[in-house]
Amino acid sequence: MGYPIVMEQRGGPHLAAALGGLGKDDCVVVISFWRLLRETVVGARLAKSNGATVCAITDTASSPLADHADHVMVVPTEGLLSFQSMTAPISVMYAVLARLHSLRPEQATNAMREVERSWDALNVLYS
Template structure:
């Protein structure tokens, strides 16, 4: 039997990954899905998981037992216990990062970056991103809220998005402005909120205000039990795994970049708006033009 004290969440994922290599069928479907997101076991019943994956409950039970658990209840409780212990404060993370050390740290960071990117483009997250793009274009207005580290992500979405799309609103950069901007939202608007553990209170408050105004809230967050996910219209779970002290943002940035490119490809007026923006900046000298064929000057070698 599996024990929460003896396992890490990565170990459980590896067990399901092994099962995913088996013969095609419902059990393989369950195993492949749980190998990518084993923490989902904590939030679904057997029947609920089977319905989500389009298979029978028996396939779920067989998969869980093949992964070393006595039953679904044991597997779910093991994962729940691990999630309770999963988050550590900054100091233990810094110490763990230092313990990895040297060239191995670069390898670990590279591996984590690759895995997070792969997860963005795997099902079902890929499908969820693709389905959201036309809704963002059709909304009356689209807002994006993120503070602290997540402000960079919110600014990326609103700055790049507003150049091409008339309905993207500027990212509020002060707590007071967040409330000022969102109190006028309504059912025709979409509000993206971005935060990861630790979850920023300003962003949680923004989500509450948007929901109270009946706006559609899209949460870009890290976990199924994130407080941002509660009551959200859509949830995009950004992969943040890795040894990083304050989580990796590669997955979340890729989600935002992908949304922006999908929107650009689907908006018939985007090309003209972007052309006008570019022309104006060039006219007023905002960009330094590259000189074709210019070579980097090198210092002459000293003869000795």
Template sequence: MQEWVSARAADATLGPAASRVVDILATQPRLASYASTAELAERASVNVATVVRTARALGFEGWPHLRLELRNRYLTSLSARQLLAEEAGDLPLAAIRRDLENLETLAHTVDTGAIRAVARAIDRARRTVVLGSGTFAAPGVQLAHGSTSMGRDVLMERHFGTHLANTVARLGEDDCLVAVNLWWLPTQVLEAVRIAHEAGTTTCVVTDLRTSPLVAVADHVVVVPSEGVSSFPSVTAAMAVVHGILAELAQLGGDATRRAMERTETTWSRMGLFGESR
């Protein structure tokens, strides 16, 4: 955290007051990742306006955006055991409340233009490959399922190693790759996005770190909060973004999407996939 904050500050022109804010960010990351503007200002002995100016000097739109980055970086620095130790008490209720907080943060910080751009990229692509590993594959599964239900050629790549390599090798300029990555970044996911980007494929990333290495090779980036309870970050905000992409995709498709969904549901019915549920 100290190295990251110092690197950001090195490229900024900061006065004495702003430097005190930066010192708090570097030396007290847990406090900074949860503090309000007023709380951080009080701790640094500056006014609220100084905190906002410092955030902008470090390359962020404002304090909420910088705090989101700090929080996600702080949580990424913890092990699963340390994450578990962060919480106590009624964990199920704490998890629900945390997700509500994440969605509130998302509503105030998300770039809806980026969400629409991802939807347009999928809409225009010949085919789309979606990447996600472990727990964080869930939003990708939802994106692929919803998109294919609307008639789009979208594949959720579940197999890594040579299978993933072969899939990425076939991507070209008419295709799209969407990577959903929270917390730790698998090497194969990063390299797959790099290879696709070099091939001219439209690359889209949903991540919890604005400074993730994925951002440098992404055409469109959506940043989400991922703070969770217990051993794993939350995918609720990422799932909400996926639902936003799907809603935009449905609107882009218009009548063609409606007809495709009707064909999909007819096929489900003919294959007897669902019994009487009502």
């Protein structure tokens, strides 16, 4: 949608490199449910100490991520028996995307059209 976004899910040196250049004009969204990885919490802390705005999306208000986040969104993941459900978190992510689109609708629409043109130019889809 025309926003400069980088997703880092590999951790380790990749996460260190992604966090290294962050500053006051950056926003980091940290998403974690169920079992919290140490580097996720430390990464949030590093991003905040570098001046970035940190947003946490997690399934409990007592998550250690909340200690290092400027904004916390708690999303339930309870499911049947011992199975966790990602239905609510996925719905929340769609709502976040819809809001980002509404903030800059023309930019988002143009960017999505460019992606479609790239798909066509690369002949990605089977036909």
